[in-house]
Structures are given as C-alpha cells and as structure tokens.
Amino acid sequence: MEFLDVLYQYIVEHEFLGKIINVAVVIVFALILSKIMTYLIDRNLSLEEVKKKNSYMRIVTIMNLVRNIGKIVIFFLAITISLDILGVNTTPIIAAFSVGSLAISFGAQSLIKDIINGFFIILEDQYRVGDLVEILDYQGYVEEFGLRSTLLRDFNGEVHIIPNGKIEIVTNKQKGRARAKVVLSLDLEEDPRKIVDLIKTRISFLEKDYRVLEGPSVWGVTNNTDRGYEITISANVISGEQFKVEYEIREEMVEMFRENNIKLPEIRVRR
Structure with missing residues (x-):
C-alpha cells in the first residue's frame, strides 16, 4: 500500500x-x-x-x-x-x-463519386460478396466490397480493384444464389435406378448444409451416348459456394464408384 x-x-x-x-x-x-x-x-x-x-x-x-x-x-x-x-x-x-x-x-470529386456510387450499389443490392459479375469488361467473383471500391478476382486468380465511381453497368450472373451441377457418365451395363438410389444416399449430407438453399436433387438419366448414359446432380446454393459443393459431390461420387465397382463408359477407338 x-x-x-x-x-x-x-x-x-x-x-x-x-x-x-x-x-x-x-x-x-x-x-x-x-x-x-x-x-x-x-x-x-x-x-x-x-x-x-x-x-x-x-x-x-x-x-x-x-x-x-x-x-x-x-x-x-x-x-x-x-x-x-x-x-x-x-x-x-x-x-x-x-x-x-x-x-x-x-x-477529390472522384473519391466522393466512388463513395456515393458505393452507397447506391448497397442500397439497390446490385451485387454482393461472392457474386459472379462482369464489370468494365472484367469478369470474376466479388471478394471484397467497400464504399470506395470493389475487389474482383478473375478465373486466372488476378485481382482487379475497381473504383465504384467508374461502375456504370453491372452484369450479375448469379445474384444471391447459384447452381452446383455435376454430370456423371456411366456404362450401359449399370442399372440407372440402382445408381440413382446410391447417389441420393451419398449426397444426403448436403440437405442440412447451410450453403445449400434447395436440393440436392438427382435428375436421373439426362443424356444417352454411344458409350453409355449420363446422370445429373444439382443443387441451388449460396452464390460463390457452387464450386466447393461440386468438388465435394465429385469426391463422394469417386468413393461411391470405387466401393460399388461401378463401371465408366468404355472408350472406343474408331478405326
């Protein structure tokens, strides 16, 4: 003390x-x-x-x-x-x-213009983080969005920082939600009904996934080819999550094919 x-x-x-x-x-x-x-x-x-x-x-x-x-x-x-x-x-x-x-x-009128335009982009909900958009001839996913600028990452991994004041036309290719889609190719000898049942069981884990807004659903046989047939799986998901969901579905399908000895279509060499 x-x-x-x-x-x-x-x-x-x-x-x-x-x-x-x-x-x-x-x-x-x-x-x-x-x-x-x-x-x-x-x-x-x-x-x-x-x-x-x-x-x-x-x-x-x-x-x-x-x-x-x-x-x-x-x-x-x-x-x-x-x-x-x-x-x-x-x-x-x-x-x-x-x-x-x-x-x-x-x-600093351009800065003020950026902020005002950014405010209206938010107010009108033109795009969100994760949306696939096309702005000023740049196409990619919105990674960050602020009042002054929008950060866009294209498919090559390049980052484009676009001032909001220069954004006049926006093409939003998946506003709010997107579709995850996986197409499986199978041999004609495989029973499509059996395959559909197996797929539904393997992808049921996605039904409680927060990223999935609707589905997943198995469309059944969506195409016939000279080597077999195709079955399509789809799900409506949160925008920006569709590729991750597709990767997970494909991983499950690989395991399902291996565990059940499911045949892929044979590659026929034309002479």
Whole structure:
C-alpha cells in the first residue's frame, strides 16, 4: 500500500505523466471496444440461422462496412479525447478539419463519386460478396466490397480493384444464389435406378448444409451416348459456394464408384 501511495503522489505531482496514463487508458479502451465490435459482428455472421438466409452475402457486405466505419468513429473519438486530456484545444482542429475537408472535396470529386456510387450499389443490392459479375469488361467473383471500391478476382486468380465511381453497368450472373451441377457418365451395363438410389444416399449430407438453399436433387438419366448414359446432380446454393459443393459431390461420387465397382463408359477407338 505504501508503494501505491508513493506512486499516486508522484503522478499527482507530475501532472503530465498522469495525462499520459489517461491517454493510454483511452487508447486501450478504444482497442477493446473495437475488438468487442469485431467479435460481435463475426459471431453473428457465423450463426447457422444467419447463414441460411438468402440475403446472407448482402448481410456480410453491410456488416463489413459497419465494422470499418465503426473503427473509424471509435479511433477518431479516442484521438479527440486524448488531445483534450493533453490540453490541446480540439475545437480549432475540428473546425480546420471541416474547412480542409470542404477544400479537399473540390479536388477529390472522384473519391466522393466512388463513395456515393458505393452507397447506391448497397442500397439497390446490385451485387454482393461472392457474386459472379462482369464489370468494365472484367469478369470474376466479388471478394471484397467497400464504399470506395470493389475487389474482383478473375478465373486466372488476378485481382482487379475497381473504383465504384467508374461502375456504370453491372452484369450479375448469379445474384444471391447459384447452381452446383455435376454430370456423371456411366456404362450401359449399370442399372440407372440402382445408381440413382446410391447417389441420393451419398449426397444426403448436403440437405442440412447451410450453403445449400434447395436440393440436392438427382435428375436421373439426362443424356444417352454411344458409350453409355449420363446422370445429373444439382443443387441451388449460396452464390460463390457452387464450386466447393461440386468438388465435394465429385469426391463422394469417386468413393461411391470405387466401393460399388461401378463401371465408366468404355472408350472406343474408331478405326
């Protein structure tokens, strides 16, 4: 206790040190508040009932924006409070910031246009994270979306950062949902009814998968060829998840073919 009394007396006598400690407390509090906000957003996005909603990807997009804006507000307030604690009059700074912002705005019209256009993209729900879109001759999946720009990854893995202000026409090729489709080729000797029953059993695990909005369903024999026939499997899934679901279905089908000695169509060489 004596040590604490001495420490307290020292802090009182050295006012600046006390201010530094108060500033540190404010910054730590801002960091904790930011972490709590991020945790609450991530926890809600990971809930199964939220993932099952058709508007899940839109919710993800909006929550990411809320997180970013929230962090800006929290740390702006923390800096302002810290300056007040240190005895810096923040009123002129805020006033200068407002005037400076007005002056900058005339030279940053493209930035303002990006933000305004980004707001209307969200409001009109033109596309969401995970959607397959075509923008300015670039085609790919929306990986990130902010008020200022859209991050698009094409099929070659290249990332395109497109300012929202330049986006005038958007072609959304799978808004909200997409179809996972797998076509299996089988030998004519295989019984199609037996195969369909086996497939239904093997893919039943997808019925409770949050990514699957409808299905999966087995269409039956969808095509006859000179070497056999084809059976198609499909499921409506959350946009952006269709390829992962297709991969999982194909893996299950490989195991099913091996376990049941199912024959593939023979390759016939024409002479």
